[in-house]
Amino acid sequence: MKLTQVTFSFLPDLTDEQISAQVRYCISNGWAVSIEYTDDPHPRNVYWEMWDLPMFDLASPTPLMDALAACREANPGCYIRIAAFDSTKGWESLRISFIAQRPTTEPGFFMGRGYGPGRSIHYSARPYSANQPPGKRYQ
Amino acid sequence: MPYAQMGYWQPDYEPTDTDVIAVFRITPQTGVDAIEAAAAVAGESSTATWTVVWTDRLTACENYRAKAYRVEQVPNRDDQWFAWIAYDLDLFEPGSISNLTASIIGNVFGFKPIKALRLEDMRIPVAYLKTFNGPPTGIVVERERLDKFGRPLLGATVKPKLGLSGRNYGRVVYEALRGGLDFTKDDENINSQAFMHWRDRFLYCMEAVNRAEAATGEIKGTYLNITAATMEDMYERAEFAKELGSSVVMIDLVIGYTAIQSMSNWARRNDMILHLHRAGHSTYTRQRDHGVSFRVIAKWMRMAGVDHIHAGTVVGKLEGDPATVAGIYSTLRDEHTHQRLEHGLFFDQPWAALNKVMPVASGGIHAGQMHQLLHYLGEDVILQFGGGTIGHPDGIAAGATANRVALETMVMARNEGRDYFHEGPEILRAAARTCGPLARALETWGDVTFDYTSTDSPDFVPTSTPT
Numbered sequence: 001m002k003l004t005q006v007t008f009s010f011l012p013d014l015t016d017e018q019i020s021a022q023v024r025y026c027i028s029n030g031w032a033v034s035i036e037y038t039d040d041p042h043p044r045n046v047y048w049e050m051w052d053l054p055m056f057d058l059a060s061p062t063p064l065m066d067a068l069a070a071c072r073e074a075n076p077g078c079y080i081r082i083a084a085f086d087s088t089k090g091w092e093s094l095r096i097s098f099i100a101q102r103p104t105t106e107p108g109f110f111m112g113r114g115y116g117p118g119r120s121i122h123y124s125a126r127p128y129s130a131n132q133p134p135g136k137r138y139q
Numbered sequence: 140m141p142y143a144q145m146g147y148w149q150p151d152y153e154p155t156d157t158d159v160i161a162v163f164r165i166t167p168q169t170g171v172d173a174i175e176a177a178a179a180v181a182g183e184s185s186t187a188t189w190t191v192v193w194t195d196r197l198t199a200c201e202n203y204r205a206k207a208y209r210v211e212q213v214p215n216r217d218d219q220w221f222a223w224i225a226y227d228l229d230l231f232e233p234g235s236i237s238n239l240t241a242s243i244i245g246n247v248f249g250f251k252p253i254k255a256l257r258l259e260d261m262r263i264p265v266a267y268l269k270t271f272n273g274p275p276t277g278i279v280v281e282r283e284r285l286d287k288f289g290r291p292l293l294g295a296t297v298k299p300k301l302g303l304s305g306r307n308y309g310r311v312v313y314e315a316l317r318g319g320l321d322f323t324k325d326d327e328n329i330n331s332q333a334f335m336h337w338r339d340r341f342l343y344c345m346e347a348v349n350r351a352e353a354a355t356g357e358i359k360g361t362y363l364n365i366t367a368a369t370m371e372d373m374y375e376r377a378e379f380a381k382e383l384g385s386s387v388v389m390i391d392l393v394i395g396y397t398a399i400q401s402m403s404n405w406a407r408r409n410d411m412i413l414h415l416h417r418a419g420h421s422t423y424t425r426q427r428d429h430g431v432s433f434r435v436i437a438k439w440m441r442m443a444g445v446d447h448i449h450a451g452t453v454v455g456k457l458e459g460d461p462a463t464v465a466g467i468y469s470t471l472r473d474e475h476t477h478q479r480l481e482h483g484l485f486f487d488q489p490w491a492a493l494n495k496v497m498p499v500a501s502g503g504i505h506a507g508q509m510h511q512l513l514h515y516l517g518e519d520v521i522l523q524f525g526g527g528t529i530g531h532p533d534g535i536a537a538g539a540t541a542n543r544v545a546l547e548t549m550v551m552a553r554n555e556g557r558d559y560f561h562e563g564p565e566i567l568r569a570a571a572r573t574c575g576p577l578a579r580a581l582e583t584w585g586d587v588t589f590d591y592t593s594t595d596s597p598d599f600v601p602t603s604t605p606t
Contacts, residue, residue: 001354007288010540011544044358090492094289108354109354123345
């Protein structure tokens with residue numbers, strides 16, 4: 001399977017040049033840009049690990065792209081996403097988020113079904129990779 | 140005694156910050172003076188009746204009278220006038236759309252001395268807005284809950300509208316969601332009919348939603364329509380949707396304002412996104428001479444508290460002049476909606492931190508229009524392709540993929556600074572070279588357009604200032 005969270009995940013994986021263009025777009029809007037990574041891509045895993053703090057007041061994409069390279073080197077088997085925060089009143093949340101690295105193989109999710117009354121079913125999704133402890137997945 | 144002389148025409152009146160203000164388009168009967176017609180509208184939508192009553196003298200009637208304070212001829216129409224009418228805040232029950240509308244549109248639309256009447260816009264004072272809870276979720280929190288940032292959301296209404304069994308219906312949901320859509324949707328008239336009981340539909344739909352989430356690793360949803368004959372039935376359906384883990388339920392506008400506010404409160408208590416299908420609105424919003432403008436309905440629905448509302452596509456099969464639609468989208472999404480006559484917005488409307496409503500664009504749109512949709516409707520919108528997903532020659536999932544790829548390609552081009560509106564067809568053709576489903580979608584629907592004159596366009600056109 002291919003994890004299709006957030007934006008651009010139905011397109012071919014982004015090149016560094018394309019990532020850099022998106023970061024430039026974020027900067028031009030005055031957003032803070034951050035890098036996050038995980039080896040637990042469960043759709044409801046909100047808090048991926050932060051690679052350092054979000055970068056505020058960037059003048060160019062270069063520092064972010066350097067940090068991305070370092071994050072990739074340290075976490076070769078992980079999902080990495082780039083997210084941008086907008087502090088404007090009335091928004092104060094993410095404005096864009098997209099995947100900047102994915103593992104070479106993505107085994108996907110097992111869907112569990114627990115039976116409830118009245119034919120209702122309680123569903124759960126579990127990444128096949130979650131059978132391994134953190135750090136040992138996607139190797 | 141003429142209404143104008145009873146105190147309902149006060150040309151010197153200056154509205155206060157707490158007044159509710161309405162602008163009506165009035166077409167008086169032949170021979171009826173415009174000012175008298177405006178005063179009559181003010182009177183009949185507040186305290187007046189057809190004659191003077193002594194019991195007025197027992198009240199602070201000056202205070203309760205609505206005041207028409209400005210009348211202007213409609214541009215290019217010699218038989219129509221805009222009338223501005225101010226209402227004291229104390230005329231309205233806190234937090235009640237039913238009470239507000241019973242006053243403003245209750246009696247007056249059938250009043251004989253006027254040929255036709257239309258409520259064009261309203262200014263709701265912050266003092267009154269603060270008595271409403273507004274949308275239970277709002278655009279920002281919905282995006283946080285769904286983990287979807289940086290692009291319009293995608294949906295599809297299950298087709299055919301009627302006749303599918305629960306099992307077959309869920310198949311459409313599964314295919315559309317796994318193919319790349321974020322949401323699927325029940326249509327307005329899918330409730331609980333002989334061919335599909337509501338419980339069956341909910342159960343099969345949730346199987347489909349969860350299967351699609353596991354297949355993609357992405358959060359998905361389906362608007363389960365809980366519209367029913369009684370509030371008791373609606374609460375029962377809503378509770379079942381919650382038990383099954385649905386993130387969203389849906390209601391139709393025809394259930395009425397009180398029922399909408401009740402379901403909004405329920406949604407707020409249960410962390411549920413509330414989708415509103417505007418079923419029936421065109422009976423009173425579409426004709427410019429008579430009825431209620433949809434921008435007013437949109438305003439009332441933001442106050443009543445819905446998270447999604449169908450609000451026009453510009454390019455699709457249903458009524459939607461670009462300027463009028465822009466005005467409606469501002470009303471739903473802005474922190475502060477600014478007066479803009481060429482968009483039909485007569486007033487500045489601060490929203491007092493009421494959540495924003497996600498507009499839904501639905502009806503006769505397809506992947507080949509993606510550049511136009513993004514240009515006209517922006518990013519915070521749900522684009523719903525029903526026929527444009529399910530009618531794809533290679534199947535529903537292929538239709539969904541075509542839409543998602545077209546959307547993400549266009550957003551990427553926009554963010555890269557390209558002139559995507561003009562280069563749109565070229566950008567789509569390039570993306571189709573690596574996406575077979577998009578290529579087929581463009582072949583199939585590339586030329587489909589619905590280019591008819593709008594009936595509901597603004598009266599004011601922008602004029603350039605001479606330099």
